[in-house]
Amino acid sequence: MNIEDREELISHLEKMLESLKFGSITLVVQDGKIVQIEKNEKVRLQSNKKR
Template identity: 75%
Template sequence: MKSDEREEIFAYLEKMLVTLKFGSITLIVQDGKIVQLEKNEKVRLHSNKNR
């Protein structure tokens, strides 16, 4: 992996991590290379605790 590709991936990961409160980040790998990043975020609604 080239250093500019690595820097791009790390930059995207950092942006995702900074904004993520609850959830997960998934790296999709094909042929040994990261080809996709997915962020799944959970939103917890405090108003549902009373139900």
């Protein structure tokens, strides 16, 4: 991985991390190289039930 690719990867990861409150970021690797980044975000809804 060259420096430009590494900087682009780090930039994408930083942007994803800044916007993520709950969830995960997955790096997909093929032939020893990162080919995809996936962000899975969880949104928790509060119940409106009154007891």
